[in-house]
Amino acid sequence: MKFDIKSVHGQGLPIFINGEWLDAGSGAQLPSLEPATGREWYRITDCTPAEVDQAVAAAQAALKAPEWCDITQTQRAGMIFDLAALIKEHASELALLETRDNGKILRETTAQISYLHDYYRYFAGMADKIEGSTIPVNKPQVLNFTRHEPLGVVAIITPFNSPLNILSVSLAPCLAVGNTIVAKPSEHTSASTIAFAELIKAAGFPDGVFNVVTGAGAGAGQSLISHSGVSKVAFTGGSDTGRRIAASVGDCLTQANLELGGKSPHIIFADADLDRAVNGAVAGVFASGGQTCVAGSRIFVEESIYEKTLEQLKTSALEVVVGHPEEPATQMGPLATRDQLGKVEEFVRSAKEEGARLICGGNRLEGSPYGDGFYFAPTLFANARNDMRFCQEEIFGPVAGVIPFSSEAEVIAQANDTRFGLSAGLWTRDLDRAMRCVDSIDSGTVWVNTFRSAAMMSPMGGFKDSGYGKHNGFASIRDFSRLKNVVVDYSGQKQDAFVVKLK
Numbered sequence: 001m002k003f004d005i006k007s008v009h010g011q012g013l014p015i016f017i018n019g020e021w022l023d024a025g026s027g028a029q030l031p032s033l034e035p036a037t038g039r040e041w042y043r044i045t046d047c048t049p050a051e052v053d054q055a056v057a058a059a060q061a062a063l064k065a066p067e068w069c070d071i072t073q074t075q076r077a078g079m080i081f082d083l084a085a086l087i088k089e090h091a092s093e094l095a096l097l098e099t100r101d102n103g104k105i106l107r108e109t110t111a112q113i114s115y116l117h118d119y120y121r122y123f124a125g126m127a128d129k130i131e132g133s134t135i136p137v138n139k140p141q142v143l144n145f146t147r148h149e150p151l152g153v154v155a156i157i158t159p160f161n162s163p164l165n166i167l168s169v170s171l172a173p174c175l176a177v178g179n180t181i182v183a184k185p186s187e188h189t190s191a192s193t194i195a196f197a198e199l200i201k202a203a204g205f206p207d208g209v210f211n212v213v214t215g216a217g218a219g220a221g222q223s224l225i226s227h228s229g230v231s232k233v234a235f236t237g238g239s240d241t242g243r244r245i246a247a248s249v250g251d252c253l254t255q256a257n258l259e260l261g262g263k264s265p266h267i268i269f270a271d272a273d274l275d276r277a278v279n280g281a282v283a284g285v286f287a288s289g290g291q292t293c294v295a296g297s298r299i300f301v302e303e304s305i306y307e308k309t310l311e312q313l314k315t316s317a318l319e320v321v322v323g324h325p326e327e328p329a330t331q332m333g334p335l336a337t338r339d340q341l342g343k344v345e346e347f348v349r350s351a352k353e354e355g356a357r358l359i360c361g362g363n364r365l366e367g368s369p370y371g372d373g374f375y376f377a378p379t380l381f382a383n384a385r386n387d388m389r390f391c392q393e394e395i396f397g398p399v400a401g402v403i404p405f406s407s408e409a410e411v412i413a414q415a416n417d418t419r420f421g422l423s424a425g426l427w428t429r430d431l432d433r434a435m436r437c438v439d440s441i442d443s444g445t446v447w448v449n450t451f452r453s454a455a456m457m458s459p460m461g462g463f464k465d466s467g468y469g470k471h472n473g474f475a476s477i478r479d480f481s482r483l484k485n486v487v488v489d490y491s492g493q494k495q496d497a498f499v500v501k502l503k
């Protein structure tokens with residue numbers, strides 16, 4: 001690949017517009033640091049409004065280009081299948097780029113990117129099966145039907161934690177429907193998205209169908225989401241930024257899908273299979289250093305098994321192997337940015353001040369082998385209360401509060417006592433209770449006797465302040481298309497056209 005781990009090193013990365021790589025223009029250069037060492041390893045441009053405008057114009061032109069809008073759905077599917085094959089071929093290079101960029105362990109980035117091969121194949125398969133419906137109306141000889149059309153130019157704004165995975169949950173359905181795209185990756189992790197543009201080109205997508213601009217949220221990001229040529233913004237990131245974006249796109253009546261933060265409850269009832277529950281809870285909050293939107297950062301444990309579970313949680317947390325993300329044995333790498341490290345430290349301080357009892361971790365990991373990398377120890381607090389600040393705000397780090405509860409009603413009330421509503425997990429052998437909890441929990445996903453179990457067919461998206469819109473499955477095809485209703489009167493009858501007859 002043109003942009004592999006070696007060629008990116010020390011370079012100023014270009015942007016990708018209309019099928020071409022363009023060198024940095026007049027925008028400021030932003031450094032991107034390697035989380036495992038804290039050192040700069042490439043630079044990106046903070047694109048100017050003029051460059052963003054150029055990218056949107058290219059995407060708009062591609063929408064109308066015969067080689068994109070006049071081809072059949074099956075031809076479009078063919079390009080997506082070709083892209084999937086290229087992802088498979090280059091998965092290890094892309095995974096290494098992401099690991100170097102955000103510190104996520106190589107085993108996980110490799111698994112995530114390998115999964116993208118199937119993900120694009122799933123949506124390629126869907127591209128020529130996007131059916132509307134025929135709707136019976138109370139009028140003879142009238143054909144009433146719907147069809148899904150491309151929405152237009154979609155701006156995809158991604159965060160640092162899983163750049164290609166998060167890009168793809170919007171990009172794959174967008175391509176299947178026939179939209180065109182301008183992507184803006186996080187300023188901390190742009191390398192894999194720029195490299196991905198190579199695969200798009202090699203798969204034969206026409207110029208302008210996929211474009212990449214880079215830069216800061218307030219600069220390039222804001223110019224992109226407020227551009228009048230954008231029909232929809234697909235944003236994944238923090239809730240505060242999401243709220244600003246919603247206000248901004250609301251002003252232009254641009255649609256948005258917002259996948260925002262979470263504060264997922266992880267509920268362990270006394271009758272649970274404790275080994276499985278503890279394993280799920282520990283991985284649920286420490287995988288990716290807690291930098292996942294679904295991190296189970298509030299662990300509720302029934303009082304009768306509280307002390308025993310606390311011991312098991314602590315033992316498992318202490319066994320988590322923290323180390324260089326490219327080492328095969330590592331289970332948790334560094335945090336993605338220095339800012340995240342500072343944010344986590346601040347939450348640990350506030351948890352202590354509010355009276356939670358630290359049972360493990362709570363500190364940065366320094367000295368050999370961590371050096372100046374952004375490492376933090378897996379951290380658990382006992383005697384946590386749901387109203388403590390660290391149990392209410394998204395930390396995005398390896399920190400959980402373990403909260404005791406005495407009844408099902410109490411734990412459901414506490415689990416729902418949060419502004420977020422992205423996901424929840426519960427562990428019990430009692431099916432009736434599990435289903436009662438499913439009914440009452442206010443979140444877009446509920447996992448029973450499992451956690452962080454995602455699938456391309458499962459609609460994923462939050463309630464409440466966790467945002468709106470769905471990824472995966474046919475739900476995302478609906479989100480990235482517009483529904484047109486067509487009414488054809490073949491009765492040959494002249495109507496009283498001055499009166500609309502609603503039947």
Ligand code: TXE
Nearest residue numbers: 158159185186216217221222237238241259260261293396
């Ligand atoms: O996210 P931001 P950051 C949460 C997590 C984390 C916090 C901040 O709690 O600590 O958010 O992370 C772009 N117009 N999540 O600073 O600011 C920005 O450039 C257009 C949860 O990385 O939300 C980047 O590309 N774009 C989350 C992207 O938005 C703007 C994943 C995300 O940045 C913009 C990541 C603007 N005005 C962080 N401002 C999850 N749901 O998984 C910023 N951006």
